[in-house]
Amino acid sequence: MERLLPRIHSPRDVRALPESELPRLCEELREEIIAVCGRVGGHLGASLGAVELIVALHRVFHSPQDALVFDVGHQTYAHKLLTGRRERMDTLRQAGGIAPFLDPRESPHDALAAGHASTAVSAGLGMLQGRRLRGLPGHVVAVVGDGALTGGLAFEGLNNTGGTHLPLVVVLNDNQMSISANVGAIPALLRTHEARAFFEGLGFTYLGPVDGHDLPALLHTLREARASSRPVVVHALTKKGRGFPPAEADLQTRGHAMGPYEWRDGKLVRSRGGHRTFSEAFAAALDALMARDARVVAVTPAMLEGSALVELQRRYPERVFDVGIAEQHAVTFCAGLAATGLRPVCAIYSTFLQRAYDQIIHDVCLPGLPVLFAVDRAGLVGADGATHQGAYDVASLRPIPGLTVMAPVTGEDLPGLLATALSLEGPSLLRFPRGTLPEAPPALSVESPEPVRGARWVKRAPRARITFITLGPFALSAWEAASAEPDWSVLDARFVSPLDEAAVLEAAACGRLVVAEEGTTRGGLGSAVLELLAAKQVPARVTLLGMPDTFVPHGDARVQRAELGLDAAGLRRAALALLAEGKAS
Ligand SMILES: Cc1ncc(C[n+]2csc(CCOP(=O)(O)OP(=O)(O)O)c2C)c(N)n1
Numbered sequence: 001m002e003r004l005l006p007r008i009h010s011p012r013d014v015r016a017l018p019e020s021e022l023p024r025l026c027e028e029l030r031e032e033i034i035a036v037c038g039r040v041g042g043h044l045g046a047s048l049g050a051v052e053l054i055v056a057l058h059r060v061f062h063s064p065q066d067a068l069v070f071d072v073g074h075q076t077y078a079h080k081l082l083t084g085r086r087e088r089m090d091t092l093r094q095a096g097g098i099a100p101f102l103d104p105r106e107s108p109h110d111a112l113a114a115g116h117a118s119t120a121v122s123a124g125l126g127m128l129q130g131r132r133l134r135g136l137p138g139h140v141v142a143v144v145g146d147g148a149l150t151g152g153l154a155f156e157g158l159n160n161t162g163g164t165h166l167p168l169v170v171v172l173n174d175n176q177m178s179i180s181a182n183v184g185a186i187p188a189l190l191r192t193h194e195a196r197a198f199f200e201g202l203g204f205t206y207l208g209p210v211d212g213h214d215l216p217a218l219l220h221t222l223r224e225a226r227a228s229s230r231p232v233v234v235h236a237l238t239k240k241g242r243g244f245p246p247a248e249a250d251l252q253t254r255g256h257a258m259g260p261y262e263w264r265d266g267k268l269v270r271s272r273g274g275h276r277t278f279s280e281a282f283a284a285a286l287d288a289l290m291a292r293d294a295r296v297v298a299v300t301p302a303m304l305e306g307s308a309l310v311e312l313q314r315r316y317p318e319r320v321f322d323v324g325i326a327e328q329h330a331v332t333f334c335a336g337l338a339a340t341g342l343r344p345v346c347a348i349y350s351t352f353l354q355r356a357y358d359q360i361i362h363d364v365c366l367p368g369l370p371v372l373f374a375v376d377r378a379g380l381v382g383a384d385g386a387t388h389q390g391a392y393d394v395a396s397l398r399p400i401p402g403l404t405v406m407a408p409v410t411g412e413d414l415p416g417l418l419a420t421a422l423s424l425e426g427p428s429l430l431r432f433p434r435g436t437l438p439e440a441p442p443a444l445s446v447e448s449p450e451p452v453r454g455a456r457w458v459k460r461a462p463r464a465r466i467t468f469i470t471l472g473p474f475a476l477s478a479w480e481a482a483s484a485e486p487d488w489s490v491l492d493a494r495f496v497s498p499l500d501e502a503a504v505l506e507a508a509a510c511g512r513l514v515v516a517e518e519g520t521t522r523g524g525l526g527s528a529v530l531e532l533l534a535a536k537q538v539p540a541r542v543t544l545l546g547m548p549d550t551f552v553p554h555g556d557a558r559v560q561r562a563e564l565g566l567d568a569a570g571l572r573r574a575a576l577a578l579l580a581e582g583k584a585s
């Protein structure tokens with residue numbers, strides 16, 4: 001039988017199909033999503049669960065005249081396949097390829113860019129208001145997951161919408177899952193008759209619950225929602241990973257997002273090489289700390305899996321808290337815990353920490369509470385791209401008084417830095433990157449659980465002509481870049497705040513510095529070094545290396561590092577250029 005999908009180039013083609021063909025279209029979409037994720041990896045589970053929903057939405061609403069606003073955007077592979085991107089889907093999440101989430105620059109059918117959760121209702125309401133004011137026609141639909149609904153921003157949007165009486169259509173894609181099982185009272189309430197009362201109480205018409213895989217029921221309910229003249233919630237019950245047994249059966253570890261896999265003999269075969277990640281090394285160090293000190297507790301805003309805390313939660317169910325997609329709450333919750341004498345560790349991705357900037361300043365740092373922010377995915381993240389890069393944590397948080405900011409070079413550094421955090425009276429931040437642990441030279445592979453202070457010389461040349469000052473694993477690239485040069489030194493800053501001024505001034509005495517960090521150079525370690533040199537009137541030539549002043553798109557992080565000069569070869573080039581410049585003047 002001729003496949004339908006190759007004939008679908010836009011939502012108009014979906015609407016032209018006889019309704020009886022839609023189940024076959026869904027089947028083909030599933031096959032395509034499974035095949036694409038198999039080849040290039042991606043957000044498999046959420047996308048499989050939203051297939052019927054997306055087909056029904058494109059059938060009932062007329063994108064792009066009607067705006068479909070998807071929360072996060074990780075569940076939209078069917079939408080991408082139906083909106084003219086099918087032939088490029090094998091480039092998904094790769095450099096120059098199809099975006100990991102939605103991007104209006106990629107397609108007019110992507111109403112709004114996203115990547116972070118809980119934005120769809122607010123953005124959808126804004127679009128509806130904007131269209132009204134500008135006299136533009138069209139419906140606006142906000143598609144929100146039950147996980148995203150645990151974020152405060154979603155409630156700010158619902159509250160505002162309910163008060164405006166504007167006919168925003170909110171489609172609640174309820175699969176009872178965030179990345180891990182969803183948490184909290186509201187997801188539980190959604191499974192009771194109270195769901196209707198809850199949304200009606202907020203000023204919405206409630207339609208549902210409807211089986212989110214039953215096309216006729218979905219089409220009927222969405223048509224009813226389209227006809228509404230007031231805010232309406234369509235509550236659709238779906239299953240994450242639907243149609244792919246390994247993803248359905250193993251929702252937490254495999255169903256959400258994955259690398260390329262193979263499907264052999266009815267089993268999923270996948271390997272990430274068995275290498276330990278920074279997150280796992282952090283969790284192991286935290287485990288040891290929790291075993292020693294009953295005051296230590298851990299908090300994650302819905303990233304138990306990614307932060308490698310699953311096992312730790314099993315071991316300490318009362319001391320490891322998943323608070324849902326609620327970064328602001330996570331930080332202020334930690335403030336409360338710390339105020340009782342506990343020592344909370346807030347495990348959070350750099351990009352999601354951005355959500356909680358005021359909570360960090362106002363609730364934690366201003367009262368000087370001893371919360372440790374364990375900032376994962378700091379630096380380039382690769383396939384998730386611009387929305388998820390960990391570029392701004394150091395630059396945005398360095399100015400906050402009393403916040404100690406530090407970074408490990410290797411996994412071996414983690415116990416000592418965690419002990420350092422615990423030895424402090426006030427707040428601290430420990431940043432480490434996504435991915436596997438680097439191999440460390442013998443000098444840096446010593447593990448000690450003792451607190452550390454100040455910077456550390458990785459290579460100290462007696463008559464240095466140039467010194468690298470680095471943050472985090474960059475010390476290893478610098479060490480490699482300098483290894484064949486007897487007069488090149490390497491200083492691991494280790495602390496950005498407080499900066500080890502004596503060590504930096506000693507490093508600057510050679511007259512030439514290359515400062516390297518995996519974060520924006522605007523305001524980061526490099527800026528801290530320049531501020532110090534200016535204050536002390538130290539004449540030194542300084543090159544700053546770091547993430548550029550643009551949003552870095554999706555791609556392979558290793559390739560991006562090479563392209564941005566953020567690897568050993570790039571550091572070497574920068575040093576040679578600086579030395580050559582010195583000669584010329
Ligand atoms: C602010 C923010 N925090 C955390 C994440 C990581 N994250 C992406 S998808 C997801 C789960 C979302 O659950 P839900 O909205 O129910 O969608 P589902 O995957 O179940 O379809 C999480 C925690 C994020 N993208 N944004």
Ligand SMILES: CC(=O)[C@@H](O)[C@H](O)COP(=O)(O)O
Pocket residue numbers: 072074115256257306377381384434
């Ligand atoms: C969509 C989203 O925000 C998460 O699923 C994210 O993609 C996870 O990233 P990691 O793979 O780095 O845990």
Ligand SMILES: [Mg+2]
Pocket residue numbers: 145146147148173174175176177178
């Ligand atoms: Mg969900």
